Amino acid sequence: MLLTSYNFVIFILACFVLYYLIPKKFQWVLLLAASYVFYFMAGAFYPLFILATSIITYFTAIWIADRTAKDGEYLKTHRAELSREEKKAYRVRSNRVKKGYMLLGLLLCLGILAVFKYADFAVENINALFAAFGSERELEYLDLLLPMGISFYTFQSIGYLLDVYWEKTEAQRNLPKYMLFVSFFPQLIQGPISRYSDLSKTLYEEHSFDWRNVRFGLERVLWGYFKKLVVADTILAAVSVIISDEYYSGAWVLLGIIFYGIELYADFTGGIDITIGVAQVFGVKVQENFIRPYFSKNIVEYWRRWHISMGTWFRDYIFYPMSISKSMNNLTKVCKNRFGKGVAKRVPVYLATMVTWFATGVWHGASWNFIVWGLLNGVIILITGELEPLYVRFREKFPRLTTSVGYKGFQILRTFFLMGCLRMLDCYQDVEMTFRMFISMFRDFDPAVLTLEEFAEFGLNWQQYLVVFAGTVIMFLVSLAGRNGSVREKIAAKPYVVRYGLFVILFLSVILFGSYGVGFDATQFIYNQF
Amino acid sequence: MKIWIRRVVSVLLVIALLLGLQRLVEPKYVTEFKEGGFTAEYYKETMGHEVLMVGDCELYENFSPVTMWQKYGITSYIRGSAQQLTWHSYYLLKEALKRETPDVVVFNVLELIYDEPQREEYNRVTLDRMKWSAEKVGAIRASMTEEEHMLDYIFPLLRYHSRITQLTEEDIEYYAKDTQRTIAGYYMRVDVEPYEEGAWPEEEPEDFTLGDNAMGYLDKIVQLCNDKGIRLLLVKAPSISPIWYDEWEEQIEDYAAENGLDYINFLELVDEIGIDYEEDTYDEGLHMNLSGAEKCADYLGNFLSEEYGLADLREDAATAADWEEKVQFYEEMKAAQYEELEEYGEIVSY
């Protein structure tokens, strides 16, 4: 069930009405039931896997929490009798047991994910390796259907497990409640990856019908549909043609980067708007996942503002734990003695950054494109860090220039272009082709190839290009307005006619200009035989 | 109180806007895909008919009710549209029988070779303009292809919204009015294009068994007619393409015998009626043109009058007045088509 299907809209409306009709203490139960129904409709066997992950992390987290409580109690009551060494030894033992539980849960969850997502990628590469060594052996592909949202809910559960392990959050002892946290359906399709400590604040609460809250939620949903249907899905036709054929080289590549940048932004942020809006209608607060990412002035800032929940997940659960780990400390020490302080200081950061970005790449998809994409992100981030002193000096030397609006604009465009180039790996079919197209953009750049006839080839008429253009301008203006405070708050402060008018215009735009349904192909209506 | 008025007005305003836009983007079926307008023309009929004909183009292009009127005083109407399938016919008939009870229902058997919905667009052409009723809902449910959704029928705006970027003058001109495309459901063409073998692609089916779904709806049509005491007559029009295979013929003959129905296969009467495929078809054998349709209607009218004893209503003043108008429209359209043929060498606006 796609976010943009009729069935989803009907499903949401039905849940919404029921939600405020039933006794409030059952509201979260309804959400749980709805989530599993939703997931069942997406694939009959999907609920089994999400249930497995939920149960694994539920129990391991409880075992860990129990152990923590028990050991804390023991140390407290025997405070006087135990020596410092004894206490320390007890702690070490206790930690070892807890670590065992944690690893058990972690590996089981990652195992399920790996089988579904990466087994065939592994088979492909093993077979390639066999072939490279002249072997005729070939492993068989599993051809498993990836359960919807498995990357998101697996990471969300693992985050919870680690939070309990690090005593950053209490364990949830009510299994159905925990299952709801893992499966909360608005975020099953494309995130965000919520934190337990954050989502649990509003997920289980009793919610009274609050018209203002519901209205804000619905406005957000509608805005999401506008981005997704009017902009993203309309331009998609052009994007998919441009990236599929090497014929579109040179200036086309740049155009593809721009179009894909618009498409991805509108699609992804629109989807998240729908998710957050739907959750808000239920009174549940889901964290923001984007903060005007295309206004970023450098790549580090970009990753703080784009797909935030994923970035912070990798930061908190891979980058930090790895870079401050004991073995990393030891490695740093060794390097310090051998190569001096400068190198030693960089070792944890460099190593952890590259591992984190490798993992981020792999998480995005089982392909070399994403691995290269992740690693390149890591490299660019590290280079940016190294160049920082240079930037500082540049800023000191040219204070007037570097604080001007023009320079800011330049930085923003530079970041957009840079991220767009990296994103090419997401578009073209393999790494080789991506690099070829990237080079062609500079070598064969000739804007004269962008003719009107060519644009007509993509299956969009000029009215549709106009729609996309207008939609993009509107998104840009809304982003500009959002820099100083919520746009919806501002609209809510306007007179009724204005805000209702805006709502209606937005609604009609989605209905009329959205790309949904079968479309109207006149030739299909021409009655040619019977 | 005031806030309630405001809310009601706001909602009504949006509904009005939506309906207005819906009308704008709906296909008008005037110059293009005329077949889409056929279903609704039936509602303009003010009097009942002795004969109701349900089926696809093999009826609405091959039989001229005006001829049956002029020669035998039989009143008839063809409820047909493009690739109308058996379940469409069943529901259209059921709907029509709520308004009138004819003496005879004629059903063309070609559509029985389709056991499943064929194309979303043709569903729309047949169903879009059907009035809302239990029959329409039933027809939609029976017709939908896998990708279709009931919502698209309830709110055609959703189905046709993308026409907003493809609007033509027709959409403005016919925003508030409609046109008349048929005469008692008959779609006239006066031009000639002789039959040519192989002009239309033919695909021989692997299995000649007529499907359970289609035959099930034929059973329902039989039942419906029995319940109302209406005689059901099966026909196969004299179109050469698509090929009507002997295997099908046998099954229909058996079915007719089992259910005590008459069945006329016009393909076997070509010589008797005097159909000349050099002269009587306008699209290389697929459909009859006016001269062919008049010949077929003549035979059918004669059969209904002689065998079934249908009354000659030409003496009935009210009926005669009603048909006078139809005949006049018929003659005007005929003249206009010949004029176009003369002027452009082909028919452009019909």
Added chain:
Amino acid sequence: METKEIIREILEDMHSDVDYDTEEGLVTDKVLDSFDLVSLASELADEFGIQITAKEFVEENFNSLAALTAMVDRLMEE
């Protein structure tokens, strides 16, 4: 030297333009970025012979010089 002064020195090394006696949002207000935090943790570990685990690696412990000192003292205790 006191724990506090040693930590202050490490911090001054990173950003000399911050008043560490009054600053209470080293992490929250992004005075220290993630790379700074990692170096800080590793230098503290090195300097005091402690192990800062992910459990301790939270905003509250790193937001001010005082919080850092408290954390280091506690870890040295254990």
